[in-house]
Amino acid sequence: MLKTFFEKELVISGTQKKDGAANTKKDVRKIQSWLTLFSIINPAAATATGIDGDFGKATEKAVKNFQEVKGLTQTGIVDEETFSLLTAPMRNAFTKQSTGPDLRQLIVNTAKNHLPSHPFELVINQQPNSGPWVRAYMDGNEGADWLWCMGFVQSIIDQAASAQGKDFRKLMPQSYSCDTVGTTGLEKGILFRHTQIRNNPSLVKPGDIFLLQRSPNDWTHTGIITAVEDDLFETVEGNTNDGGSSNGNAVLKRMRNFRKSKLDVFSIQTLV
Template structure:
């Protein structure tokens, strides 16, 4: 894999604890982020806390509550073993085995593996598009301006392609921009316009990338196609929400009507 920023989100430099002499703001923020993410799927655990890099009494109690939820000693201290439990969803998303008979199957498998582990962004220092999942998809970058739908798409392509010894950059440059990918597709002849797709849905296949068109040379959102129906596609996409926003806060599985939306499709056939 070439997009390996996720590895930085799976470790802390040393044990972190309340008023610890070796505490670092970076590691404490990681801990607080994962505690807050845990609370999103375990609402009664009382682990959500401020993400400020200060390991005080509140963070210590949140850690104890997490440890209680996991059935381990409640000492309020985060060593690597405890942090491994906190960051387990990302470890599962990136490092569990994906299966498929070809690259397309691997892309769909990897995308489903991620969505099952509930990637979600956080607001840190009043900046949306932040947190460990965003940094993993965006090569360490985060913040208001770092829209991460294409970062997610390329991460999945990279993860799947690496299984079969291929380089996703043979299809497109490493980028966070939907416009760059769309323009590349036009230049290389692998981008099908939405009117072509409506006339011939067979042009798109699972594993391909949809690009939501604003104007013919401006695309505002992207995701991966996992299934194709009569008038709809099922997708897995990042930086979206329940309403299908192009600047939401999660990785979600969605259904989109390709006959009513301007969905151009970038084919990955050249890498298959």
């Protein structure tokens, strides 16, 4: 894989504990971030805590609560075992080998494999688009300006293509920009316009990428198409929400009506 920043999110430099002499703010923020992410899908676990790099009483108690849920001794200390359990969702998403008869199905299955891990952004230092998942998809970048939908899409394609020994950059440049990828599709003749798709939906196949068009050369959001049915694309998207926002906070499976929205489609056929 080319996009391997996720590996940095799976490790800390050493054991972290309340007022520990070996604590580092970077590692403590990671721990606090994962505790808060755990609380999003386990709201009764009482593991949400401030993300400030200070391992105090609140963080210690949040760690103990997490350890209780996981059946560990409640030490309040984050050693390798506890941190490995905290980060298990990301490890499963990025390292579990998807299967499929071809690249298209590999892309679809890889995208779907990220869903059970509940990738979600955090607000850190009053900055949205932050946290371990955003950094993993965006090669370490995070913050309000780092919209991460294309980072998610390219992470999925990279993971799937790498399983076949392929370099996704032969399809598109490595980028976080929908505009860059859309322009590349036009130059290569592999971007189908929404008007073409409405006339001939068979142009679109699972594994292709939709680009939400604001104007003919300006795209605001993207995602992986996992199925095409009637007037609908079934998708898996990053940086979205229940309302389909292009600056949401999660990876979600969605349905989009391509007859009601200007959805251009970037074909992956040249990489297949």
